[in-house]
Amino acid sequence: MNNILSILENRTVLYAEDEPGIRANVVQILELFFDKVFVAKDGKEAWLLYEEENPDVLIVDICMPLMDGLEVVAAVRKSNQLIPIIVLSAHRDEANLWRAVEQKISKYLTKPFRKEALLEALRVCALELLGGVLHVELSLDLVYSPCEKSLTCKEEKIPLSNQESRLLEYFIARRGQTLSFEEIQDHLWGYEAPSKEAIKALIKSLRKKAGKEHIKNHYGIGYILD
Secondary structure, X not given: OOOHHHHHHHOEEEEEOOOHHHHHHHHHHHHHHOOEEEEEOOHHHHHHHHHHHOOOEEEEEOOOOOOOHHHHHHHHHOOOOOOOEEEEEOOOOHHHHHHHHHOOOOEEEEOOOOHHHHHHHHHHHHHHHOOOOOOEEEEOOEXXXXXXXXXXXXXXXXXXXXXXXHHHHHXXXXXXXXXXXXXXXXXXXXXXXXXXXXXXXXXHHHHHHHOOOOEEEEOOOEXXXX
């Protein structure tokens, strides 16, 4: 559990807050854990950024101009029931609390909140992203730990790099599907992809650690986690 926040290293978060001082402090914390932090200064900007960036986690203040945080959450929930959401409020407002609960939020924090309270909320989000699973059994003798970014094969621990763990988690999310080279490239890097040779080397390295019998190459088509 101590390393659960490492799951967020490959994820993105959208944070919406209209108060500059609070926004700056929270962004500093979020940048320690997330790959990318998208920031909105009002509810309407938050909704537009959500549609554009499709973040993994959403953090919204309730009282914001143009569109309040719970309106943003309601709009998001119409198409996405799974994204972890943290709601922030300056008041212990029971009406807003129940509005938030109805939208299936992950955590409700009352401002001002301590850093540890935010970290605990982020741990809850990390577990939700994993479906509450701390270990993934790939076969009878091979287990992946997202928290530790490692494989265990017959009691031998095999560490993975950040990029290898990102790639393996993509295979796990699409288990049983053949992923083309282009799909892997777009998911992991988008327009900032390294050379084709570098990506091939990463796939080769992961297959060596996980076993070619687990990640199979369908020649001319792509790769599959069997």
